[in-house]
Amino acid sequence: MSMLELRQVSKVYGHGAAEVRALRDVSLEVAPGTMLAVMGPSGSGKSTLLTIAGSLEEPSSGQVLVANQDLAVMSRNDKARLRRQLVGYVFQDFNLLPGLTAAENVSLPLELDGVRARKAREAGLRALDGLGLADRASNYPDQLSGGERQRVAIARAVVGDRQLLLADEPSGALDSGNAETVMRMIHAACRQGVAAVVVTHDAQLASWADRVVFIRDGRIVDQTAPAAGPESLLAQER
Amino acid sequence: MSVRHALLALLSEGPKYGLRLREEFEAGTGEVWPLNIGQVYTTLQRLERDGLIESDDNDERDSSQKRFRITVEGDRELAAWLRTPPDMSSPPRDELVIKVLVALRVPGTDVREVIQAHRRYLVELMQQWTRIKEADDGRDLALGLAVDAELFRLDAVVRWLDAADGRIKRAASEPPVVTRHDLPRLKKTVVTR
Numbered sequence: 001m002s003m004l005e006l007r008q009v010s011k012v013y014g015h016g017a018a019e020v021r022a023l024r025d026v027s028l029e030v031a032p033g034t035m036l037a038v039m040g041p042s043g044s045g046k047s048t049l050l051t052i053a054g055s056l057e058e059p060s061s062g063q064v065l066v067a068n069q070d071l072a073v074m075s076r077n078d079k080a081r082l083r084r085q086l087v088g089y090v091f092q093d094f095n096l097l098p099g100l101t102a103a104e105n106v107s108l109p110l111e112l113d114g115v116r117a118r119k120a121r122e123a124g125l126r127a128l129d130g131l132g133l134a135d136r137a138s139n140y141p142d143q144l145s146g147g148e149r150q151r152v153a154i155a156r157a158v159v160g161d162r163q164l165l166l167a168d169e170p171s172g173a174l175d176s177g178n179a180e181t182v183m184r185m186i187h188a189a190c191r192q193g194v195a196a197v198v199v200t201h202d203a204q205l206a207s208w209a210d211r212v213v214f215i216r217d218g219r220i221v222d223q224t225a226p227a228a229g230p231e232s233l234l235a236q237e238r
Numbered sequence: 239m240s241v242r243h244a245l246l247a248l249l250s251e252g253p254k255y256g257l258r259l260r261e262e263f264e265a266g267t268g269e270v271w272p273l274n275i276g277q278v279y280t281t282l283q284r285l286e287r288d289g290l291i292e293s294d295d296n297d298e299r300d301s302s303q304k305r306f307r308i309t310v311e312g313d314r315e316l317a318a319w320l321r322t323p324p325d326m327s328s329p330p331r332d333e334l335v336i337k338v339l340v341a342l343r344v345p346g347t348d349v350r351e352v353i354q355a356h357r358r359y360l361v362e363l364m365q366q367w368t369r370i371k372e373a374d375d376g377r378d379l380a381l382g383l384a385v386d387a388e389l390f391r392l393d394a395v396v397r398w399l400d401a402a403d404g405r406i407k408r409a410a411s412e413p414p415v416v417t418r419h420d421l422p423r424l425k426k427t428v429v430t431r
Contacts, residue, residue: 203396207364
């Protein structure tokens with residue numbers, strides 16, 4: 001069972017001489033409770049992979065399955081509902097709405113999905129509390145630090161019953177302490193059963209993942225071996 | 239890791255018996271740098287000989303039964319050591335750099351594929367260190383610092399590989415210039431105290 005599956009996905013932008021092949025035959029699977037990192041330089045296609053996985057863009061060819069549902073055969077409305085109910089996004093620049101408080105930002109996706117305002121607010125506060133931000137709930141984004149803003153964005157991405165978290169350089173703009181906090185939180189969400197895909201060029205960030213795939217010129221060229229336990233390192237004599 | 243200075247550091251907290259020093263020494267290295275315990279006792283003897291530490295009982299021959307304290311001279315030595323930067327001016331003979339440079343000259347070799355083999359290995363190592371950090375939950379400060387040091391060191395190598403990858407990709411359109419000169423050397427700065 002996988003939460004996200006890409007089968008032979010390709011994406012081509014433009015035509016003729018201006019044609020850019022952003023993704024070429026990309027296949028991957030992410031099981032619930034696991035974190036996958038997609039590591040590659042800028043222009044390698046990793047952000048395109050994420051927008052296609054989140055059904056924000058359509059592939060030129062190949063199949064995308066979210067929670068075993070083939071996006072290609074779903075109506076526009078069904079896809080939008082799936083995005084609202086199952087998929088959470090975290091971006092490098094947080095993408096919080098400046099006119100809403102932290103709590104309103106987090107509960108907004110639930111309200112858009114038809115959850116009553118009070119229930120949505122309660123769920124939002126619970127999500128903020130879970131990330132240690134209960135006392136910042138009524139602050140506006142410009143009253144929060146960068147690290148706090150990204151934690152609000154993670155709360156918004158996991159609020160309700162989201163099962164798939166898609167993150168694009170989630171700690172890119174943060175110092176190393178805040179970056180670690182953000183990755184610990186994504187990791188904790190995975191331990192609760194969420195499947196996460198993190199695209200990044202940063203090896204320290206990628207090293208939080210259960211599996212790392214390497215993308216180059218739109219193609220997956222390599223991946224890390226399944227995890228060896230930490231004992232293997234500690235046993236080494238120096 | 240200098241056993242000598244680690245022991246001075248433990249004694250700077252107050253007088254301790256040899257046995258306790260041994261235990262704290264093992265615990266204090268965050269279990270990341272396993273060290274030979276036999277060295278602990280020989281080092282204690284040398285520190286005493288050099289006047290950097292002293293013991294209550296000069297007749298007791300068993301170091302594990304003696305109580306040691308740091309001397310004023312020992313305090314001075316420790317403070318100086320903490321502030322003396324290790325020599326990092328001359329580049330180490332880095333096997334990985336050599337392999338990538340050599341790969342450039344071996345016909346029919348995809349250097350970027352060579353780079354990826356090393357990148358994967360480094361990221362796998364980093365995953366293991368991160369798991370240690372994750373399992374600890376940030377409580378053990380010494381462990382956190384030691385693991386960070388490893389992660390940043392490995393990360394720097396991955397970044398160099400990424401930069402090399404990009405440089406080789408850009409150079410693919412022009413014939414590469416392979417230098418036959420030695421790398422420039424930095425003037426070695428010797429820190430005196």
